[in-house]
Amino acid sequence: MSTSQTKNVSIDTIKEFMYQVLLKVGSDEENARMVRDTLIAADLRGMDTHGIQRFKTVYIDRIKKGMINPTAKPSIIRETSTTCVLDGNNGFGHVNGTIGMKMAIEKAKKYGMGMVVVRNSTHFGIAGYYSLLAAQEGCIGICGTNARSSVAATFGDEPILGTNPLAIGIPSDEAFPYCFDGATSISPTGRFEKYVRMGKTVDKSWASMKGGKPIEDPKELLENYPKGKAYLHPLGGSDEVSGSHKGYCLSEFVEIMSSCLSIANFLNHIEEEKEKSGKFSLGHFFIAINVECFRDLNEFKKNVGDINRTFRNTDKLPGHDRIYTAGEKEYETEQKRRKFGDDLPLVTINEMKELSSFYNVPLPF
């Protein structure tokens, strides 16, 4: 992008700015730290649509509308040595997610495994952040969330599943842990938002209008899926030949893990509830598995690193000179952005300026 369309801002500036605004909007320091850390992780890792770019519209504006309670902490509904059901009390998804995964890790450290599910929660940012918390503690972390309906079932002609991301973090002896963090649809909706800003068309395999016409203009999806008139396709596409049923079934798995154990809203009930009460009542799940119950952690890490190194050393397809492993691109982006900052679109810069003047939080650029 040309410099006229973006402005480079240091990561520390973005981080401190978000923290100060969160305090002004009523969040206590502990919650503000957890939200800030999750959001800045998205910016650092290049998952642009889940950090500062959604800060105003998806978090601050919703707090003002009463859709997110910035001071809420999750409360325990039911607990065993390895499991826990939390009520998110309509607080920040990031707070529920951070506390949820930390509880799962604590249980795994004591009993080998831990699983925490959350009801009555809100958008928790990037799922990968929580799985990485586990990986940093010598655990395999698995987590996911449901989301408003935007994805069709295989052979379906309306949005019913959320993009239902699944994230997995695994310790490794390399500079970064294994980290898979992906929507169970081919593309997340956030990529459509990004393509609108870039003025680009989207791949025809990603989404369709009701009736089946493939979408090329990203605005067509964004305007029509909330009305039930457009939808994304599951990983594997729209046809069983290309494995559509696999992405669809994995998405249902994330839906069940997120909503059926915690008694959260599911599928189109998420949107219905939001229309009725202004609340999302999303569900999440967090699993931690303690590697040391199975094997020495350092030997395990080397084994995972060996697998990654084997991939990188396999023959490459003509036209490609590099094979990436899970989390490698995000790690490289993080190194770059820590040093050089992030090129934010002007719309985001303007949102920051707006928040800055409204909440009287200085913006050092």
Add this chain to the structure above:
Amino acid sequence: MSTSQTKNVSIDTIKEFMYQVLLKVGSDEENARMVRDTLIAADLRGMDTHGIQRFKTVYIDRIKKGMINPTAKPSIIRETSTTCVLDGNNGFGHVNGTIGMKMAIEKAKKYGMGMVVVRNSTHFGIAGYYSLLAAQEGCIGICGTNARSSVAATFGDEPILGTNPLAIGIPSDEAFPYCFDGATSISPTGRFEKYVRMGKTVDKSWASMKGGKPIEDPKELLENYPKGKAYLHPLGGSDEVSGSHKGYCLSEFVEIMSSCLSIANFLNHIEEEKEKSGKFSLGHFFIAINVECFRDLNEFKKNVGDINRTFRNTDKLPGHDRIYTAGEKEYETEQKRRKFGDDLPLVTINEMKELSSFYNVPLPF
């Protein structure tokens, strides 16, 4: 298929025949029951390539070659309240899998969660069988296995990952549990074997020759992938645009869960070991999560059923009059085959006749 190419055999006949041959080949009754029950589940569920059709070549012939020990039982290497590492002692994968998942279920019943990993194992048949054992016991079951290299990494030009199936079973209030059981590649190799028998070409998106040429003749893959000269594509295809990296990362997840915790062979070391010692030394993993630690089981089952029923009632794409849910097609095939038997290809009938005369086991057709 015309009747000249197949013969209809009752499921009870296939089941009893496999059991008797297993006893003759040296298996004890307990092992023979576990192997028979897993194999017949594949035949019943329509996963034809994992039952009687592989009975002679993948199990009986390999026992004769000393590659599978028909009397081996798994032994415990390391155990905690929720976790266990088993050595499969080169026995039947089905025995290691059945015992492994049953241990995980037992742990989940006591402590909420259980996870068992296995090293030194062999081909365990359909992964879905084990995840369904958990679902029948009120648990969410998750399992997988690694396998010989046949799938390329994204942008890779040689087979390195196995088809690494992932299976998930979840209790529901419907006639069948949720059951996802799929290779993390678009297609398993077994489907190529089936298309050879049917004289059909395969979809060009499923596999490529080294260099990138798409494969249409299924024999091309089967002959060339063991030599490293052809490979399958991960779920999501060969390009990041269609989500190739997602299938590739999920496949690596199954590889790590199967091999790095149990210290089994991984990636191309599976084939190397087989060449060297005649042993596969595969790894598997089995997870059980006790639903009742989170919520009343019947309410949970109804919730899962409600999700399935919602899918079935959504609008259908023009040209489609039905939306299936995970495990539904397999359940319908099972009902049909229990009643009408299975149409076996003549090559399988001939293998049964051969085994019948060699082991003096009567074949009632």
